[in-house]
Amino acid sequence: MRTPPPAVVRFVQRLSRTLGRAGAALKPRQARLLDLTGGVAAIMLMRAAVQTRLVEPLAAGPLTAGEVARRLGLHADTVHRVLRGLAVYGLARLAPDGRFSLTSTGRLLLDGDPHSMAGWIRYVTSPMVILGWSRLPETLRDGRPAFNAATGTTIWQHLAEHPEEEEGFARTMRELTLLAAPLIIAAYPWPRSGTVCDVGGGAGGMLAEVLRAREGLRGLLVDQPGPLAAARDYLASQGVADRVDLVEGDLFDGLEASADVYLLKDVLHDWDDAQCARILGTIRAAAPRGARVLILEWLQEPNRAEFPVSISDLMMLAQTEGRQRSADEFFAIAAEAGFAAGRVIDSGAYGIVELTAV
Ligand SMILES: C[S@@+](CC[C@H](N)C(=O)[O-])C[C@H]1O[C@@H](n2cnc3c(N)ncnc32)[C@H](O)[C@@H]1O
Helix, strand or coil: CCCCCHHHHHHHHHHHHHHHHHHHHCCCHHHHHHHHHCHHHHHHHHHHHHHHCCCHHHHHCCEEHHHHHHHHCCCHHHHHHHHHHHHHCCCEEECCCCEEEECCCHHHHCCCCCCCCHHHHHHHCCHHHHHHHHCHHHHHHHCCCHHHHHHCCCHHHHHHHCHHHHHHHHHHHHHHHHHHHHHHHHHCCCCCCEEEEEECCCCCHHHHHHHHHCCCEEEEEEECHHHHHHHHHHHHHCCCHHHEEEEECCCCCCCCCCCCEEEEECCHHHCCHHHHHHHHHHHHHHCCCCCEEEEEECCCCCCCCCCCHHHHHHHHHHHCCCCCCCHHHHHHHHHHCCEEEEEEEECCCCEEEEEEEC
16 A cells, blocks of 8 residues: 555544544534443454454355354353444444454454554553553552552563563564554665664564665664564564664663664653753764754644544553653753754654763
8 A cells, every 4th residue: 555645544533533523513412422431342242243253254255153152162141242242443343243343443353464553462461551541549649640540560570570471562562563664664764884783673573674665775673582582573574684783781771882873762752851861861862963863653732632642642642651742852862862852753652862072
């Protein structure tokens, strides 16, 4: 599929928000509120579906709940009720003869779908994430990052101690990154040669896309051992492994990585302002004068309530020490670390905030 221009993406996003609001306004307010309370049912039904691979038998065509239950060894009546619930949310269809089929959105629950979001569903409904959200009332009182306060650890320590979850998280982040990458690639004038270093680059999704778009570039992927392990095969599968060096490194502890362009995609939103200044300081110490840093994040203006950025901001509150920021907020932090402000580009999916090492 061709990548639509950012202006088209923005128009479609605005139109869909306006139509959504107009549709909601037609309902009585109690019904609108009731719709919102269904959110928990929607995500928990999706969780149950991906955990049991409930919709996999429907990939080839319509089946009754009984047929699905027999193939998976599940309880038939409950399968019917759960699939009917998924149909309420537009993920499945229920025909009058009792057979279920998948909608195009529902197909994203299939592990094998090329655009599968099953990993994302597993992550956003995981006990680790739900725990952070459930502490929000206390966080409102004390402002402490919810997950850290609830567990006495950080999400990064938790992931390092649970390698399966760590790998799942790295793969899920890559799935999300691959959704936005074509727009980010199209929106920025990437150099034709030199080195791009993806700092906190996870399982390598963004870096692979940049290198595939520019054959003359080399790459450095900096992260912790777990995500780097998840990156290795992927980079090979994308045909770029021979142009990438994997660098085990700590965001706060000195980087052995000299590059022309540094990427920070969805990394700074995990950290508070002082930690962001330290991360940028780490990069500044490694970067030659004139090197660029590209902060790739959804940008949050303080007084604009917008999906998905304002909800991602709360996800950061529930899970990490960070937040979503505006370009001006990034520039203020970066100035302290020795970077000059550059361009701000709206890719239609993510903001690209450019800094130059001075
Ligand atoms: C939200 S993920 C973003 C991953 C990737 N940039 C993407 O967008 O797909 C944040 C990344 O920061 C990495 N990270 C967290 N703490 C780190 C540290 N102290 N040193 C190096 N990497 C770290 C995590 O392992 C994770 O891959």
